Amino acid sequence: MKIFDLSLDANIKQIKSEFCIVGSGPGGGILAVELLKQGFNVTLLEQGGDYRNSDFSETVDKFNIKGDMDVNFGHSRQVGGSSNLWAGRVSRLEERDFNSYSNEGWPIDYSELEYFYEKALKILNLSNNHYSNNLDVFGFNNNNLDLKEFKWSSPPFNVKNYIFNNKSLFKGELTIYTHARVTTLNENDLLSQINSLNILSPMGKKIKVFSSTFILAAGGLETPRILLNSKTKNKKGIGNVNDNVGRYFSTHPKADIGFLRTKKWLSTKNS
Helix, strand or coil, rough: CEEEEEECCCCCCCCEEEEEECCCCCCHHHHHHHHHHCCCCEEEEECCCCCCCCCCCCCCCCCCCCCCCCCCCCCCCCCCHHHHHHCCEEECHHHHHCCCCCCCCCCCCCCCHHHHHHHHHCCCCCCCCCCCCCCCHHHHCCCCCCCCCCEECEEEHHHHHHHCCCCCHHCEEEEEEEECEEEEEECCCCCCCEEEEECCCCCCEEEEEEEEEEECCHHHHHCCCCHHHHCCCCCCCCCCCCCCCCCCCCCCCCCCCCCCCCCCCCCCCCC
8 A cells, every 4th residue: 555645745747547536535435445355456536634624715616605504514625535524323215215205216226225235334344233113112102103223333434444454455556645636537539438637736736647447436526526627528527418517416414303301211222
């Protein structure tokens, strides 16, 4: 494993890689580990460094916010991405979630996710056992209430730790570049393939990355930014024929909606 800090290293002019992943958070970091275990060589590009950085000013020039909202909540540019901020609670989608938002439902079925849920639980080191759905201990009738199942990763799963803890299993070579801000992707003349991408270092130096496969895993803000800024061949940006890239973005909702208070403390054992 090699790590280069582009805020310090001024000699890098070009990078070549078998797989190039933009973003080292839960999506990019975990995928990198899977590829490395299979023997592929992976370059991981991270816009941040080792410490939390939730400042949007480097890539966002305008905000239009209504109400009291902290836009930095749940966002950090650093190795491991937003997993560095995660409290550890996780819950599956349920079958009813796939049919409740439109007459047509989702384009995939719940059954198609089950295999990946099993893999995710193993990665998070969580049990696949289900909790008891017996609410009688709280004095409620099961016919009136349904139990939503949550699991807790304790301590919270961290992607940076996951990468380093799996080093002994890597059959390929991992190279991490920090402070590597991707500006644009470069398409071929037929608009059928990405030939390279461009990095702008903190010192203002331009670096070109070549790879046989590029994977964008930079989150809901950075990924659309990169696609929309890539206008060398297409003035609308890459993948934006229908003007939908970057639309419909929503941050993670979080609110207290109620409290349940029992007459006395009841201890229940997970099953």
